[in-house]
Each structure stands twice: as C-alpha cells, then as structure tokens.
Amino acid sequence: MALFAVCSAVFLTALDQTVVVTALPQVITDLRLPPMLLDRAAWVVSGYLLGYVIVMPLMGRVSDLYGRRLILTLCLGIFALGSLLCGLAPQLGERVPLSFLQPLGIDTGYPGLVWLVMARFLQAIGGGAVVPVAMAVAADFYGFARRGIVLGLVGMVTEAGGMLGPLYGSFVVQRWNWPAIFYINLPLVALLLALILLFVPPSHRQQDLPAVGTRRIDWPGSLVLGAALLCLSLGLAQEATLFTAAPGPASATGNVHNNYALLAAAVVLLAAFIALEHFLARRRHWPVLDLVLFRKTTFSAAALTNFLIGAALIIAMVDIPIFFLTVYNQDSMQSGWALLHLTALIPVGALLGGCLCQRLTCRWTAIIGLLCAALGFWLMHLWPLTVDWTLITVGALSSGFGLGLVIAPLSTTAVNAVDSRQLGMASSVVTITRMIGMILGLAALTSWGLGRFRELVALFKAPASAPPLSPAYNALYFRYITDAAHTVYTSIFLAAGILCVLACLPALWLEGKRPRTPSDLQHADNTASANISIHHTDQPYVQESEASRSYGQRKK
Structure with a gap:
C-alpha cells in the first residue's frame, strides 16, 4: 500500500508535466496572448520542467534527513497550492498587480500568463x-534482490x-x-495524503537518520544550482531563436550578447556550485x-547514460509531431497518434527492464535497450x-521500447551504489541528469x-x-x-540514434552482478547446512561450534 500511494503521487505529478500541451x-485565447508571442506560452510547459529539475536534488537530500512521509506530505501540499493558483491565474492577473517584477526585466503586459507560469513553477x-x-521509499521497503522490479514500476508510472x-x-x-485541469488535482491530493x-512510516529506518542538531540543509548550494540551470536554460533557448530571426540589425545586437552572458553566467555558477559542495563536504556538512x-x-x-538518454528521448518527443505537421502535412490528431507509437511502449519497457535486471544484470539489460x-x-x-505507417510504427515502437528498457537498470545501479542515508540524493541525481540532458539536447539539436x-x-x-x-x-x-525539412529531421533522428550508441560506452560500467534471488539464498542455506553436517561427523565439538557460528554469520 505504501508503494501504491507513492506511485499514485508520482503518476499525478508526472501527468502535469504534459497535461497543458x-x-x-x-x-x-483566454489570456489574450497575440500570435507573435506564442513562444512565451511555451513557458507554461518548460517552467514546470525547470522547477521540476531545480528542486529534485534539494528535496531528495531533505528526505534523507527528515524522513519520507514528512517530505511527501509537505511537497504534495505545495503541489496542491500551485494547482490552485494555476486555476486562479486569469483572476489573479486582473486583480493583483505585478509591477514589482518589472525591474527584473519581466514583461508584465500579460499578467495572467505571468501568474500562470509562476504558479506552474510553484507546482x-x-x-x-x-x-x-518515491524511489527512495521503494528502495527502503525492498531489498537488493527485488529492488530492480519496484524501481522499474516507479519508472513505468512516471512514463x-x-x-x-x-x-x-x-x-x-x-x-x-483548462482551469479544471488544476482544480481536479485538489481532491486527488487530499486522497493521496490520506494514503x-x-x-508510509515516518522513516523506514529511524536509526539511519542523523541527530536533529546535525540535520543541516545546503540552501546556498540549492540556490546556486538552481540559478545555474535557469541561466543555462534561458541562454540555450534564446540561442535557438536566433536561427529563426530574419537577418538584420535586430538579430545582431543585444540578443547575442545576452545569450553569451547567460551561458557564461551558467558556467561561472556551476563552477561556484562545485567549489561550494567540495567545501561543505570537507567541513563534514550535508x-x-x-x-x-x-x-x-x-x-x-x-x-x-541517463544524460544521453534524456537528450535522445526529448528529441523524439518534440520532433515527431513537427515532422508530421511539416513534412507529411498531417493534422494534430495524426501527429499525436504517431507520437503515441513511441510513448506507448516506454512504460512497458520500464517494467520489463526491472524484471530483466534480475536475469541479465543491469549492465546487459541497459545495453540491449540502448541498441x-x-x-x-x-x-x-x-x-x-x-x-x-509500417516503417513509422516499427521505428517508433522500437525506440520507445528500448528507451523504456533502460530506466530500471539506471535507477537500480544508482541506488545500489550508495548507502541507505543517500537513497534520496542518488535517485534525485539520476533523474535530474536525464532532465538536464533533455534541456541541452533539445536546445543544441534544435x-x-x-x-x-x-x-x-x-x-x-x-x-x-x-x-x-x-x-x-x-509549387x-x-x-x-518540404524536402529540406525532411532532410533536417531525419538527420536529427539519426543524431538521436548516435546518442543511444554512445550511451552504450558508459553503460558497460553499470552494475554487472545478478541479484541473488530467494532460490539462490535457499541453495546457499542448504549448502551451509551440509557443510555443518560434515563438520559434525568428522571434527571435534569445538570445530562444529565454529562452523555453526560461520553459518550463522553467512545467514545473517
């Protein structure tokens, strides 16, 4: 039931990543946004993804310090508050002024949109x-032998x-x-909080939590990392728009310098973050x-590996609909149907990958999925x-199934590489690297x-x-x-395939041991019992006691 509760929470929050598309x-139309500013509406989606990425490392660490139930309750409450503000964004735009944002360079000419983006970020x-x-809760309840399949289940629910x-x-x-999309979240969150x-216990292993006086949270590091990701996202997004601007004085002035300034700021902030984390680690802080x-x-x-997979996945999810709209001149229903061919088998592959980790090891399961x-x-x-449609179906289904197959091996390898106090951090890092790959891969290849x-x-x-x-x-x-667009998009698909092949190189260093199943453990116990019997018949009583102690240690 604990696994069901956290998987339901994961499904709801993952649903809101793409629900507004x-x-x-x-x-x-409702916010009266003119067609020439449609790029700003994209921040309704990307603002949620950016906030998703920024908060993951912090809250994963906090869950390691204060326990899973408290953090899940707090975060679902914040999610519900953000959902409420999203639904009220048009009314807030009409009644609450946003003049305080103008010194920051934010255009408040469309306050309803600004409120919606801010509410999505809070959400x-x-x-x-x-x-x-949720991944840490699953790792808390299930041991090494069964961890692959439950993490595959969490990955399946996310996808x-x-x-x-x-x-x-x-x-x-x-x-x-559209506001009803967010209002429906409120009763759903209430039900999830009850479950x-x-x-979900306060902490599955209370003895693993540090003392209250030593539970320090790295707020400066979180702020610096968030600022670096924000500058990087804005800089790369603006860099992409330069290629669509008409040549002339407007495209050769401030925008280019602003882009380089944002990218340089991202590099500086990232270096400052690394230095700060090294300093805190040496001081034995958290x-x-x-x-x-x-x-x-x-x-x-x-x-x-997750970084490269994220870049390949977002390329496919964005470029398949555009390919159908531009090259094939199909409507949005047909493009959505084509995209469904890709996404339909990702959760199936995620669940199957968790099972194969116990049979083929994480390493070879991931390599099969990447290929x-x-x-x-x-x-x-x-x-x-x-x-x-035959070639479209085979290609999209194969890509989606392969991308889903690598989810569980990567998550399992990451959490098995750390101790129980770092499960939240490890699962958040392995997820955030995938989303950073999405941001950078989409910006670069687009x-x-x-x-x-x-x-x-x-x-x-x-x-x-x-x-x-x-x-x-x-004519x-x-x-x-049309031929030019076909050439470009098929080249981008080929580049995504090359990323998957390159990901096979780090995948060779994934966990290569097959988890011990209950039958393996029973076989080991039987072998130990036979050894004890041999010692009992052939050796004095003292040696029998030593063998018994050895068997008890092995069984423990």
Missing part, C-alpha cells in the same frame, strides 16, 4: 520532489503519466475548461549534492517523404536543425521558366522546403 490553444517545486522520494497527460488534458478541456499518512557519489564508477556511469532504441531511431531516419534548414532554403534557385511568386514557382518552392 493540448490545452495551450485555449489558454492562449513543480512540490511535484519535482515526489519522484526521488505513463507523461504519456497520458495530453490525452487527459484534452478530455478535461472538452468537458469543462501516505496511513501506510551538501545538496555529495560529489563523492561520482567517485563510484557505477553511479557515474548511470548518471552519464533497440538506436535501431528504432535509424528506422526513423529512413522515414520517406510519403506516409508509410538550434542546429533550424540553422541547417535556413542554409538549405537559402540555396533554392527556381528555373528561369518559373518567375517569382508564380504558381509554378510557389517548386513548397516542394523544396
């Missing part, structure tokens, strides 16, 4: 902590929430309106991220200019793709028989830009 058109602060704490979010949001919007208070973890080869391998995902991306690279597309379009030359803007010229130009 299908509701964005109505959100834009993510509560939701972002649920995943690592299922992200997959069903758009469908759930579309259903709610059609029945009611957590009933079935850093938000214990860098000693990365000295363990298996943990570093899991983090690096399967790479094969799927290569098939997606071969998608033709006309719709071929920037490259947009730049490459502009280069190809600039090379278009119509024959002399087709004067500019004539029907023949327009040739449309066909050319």
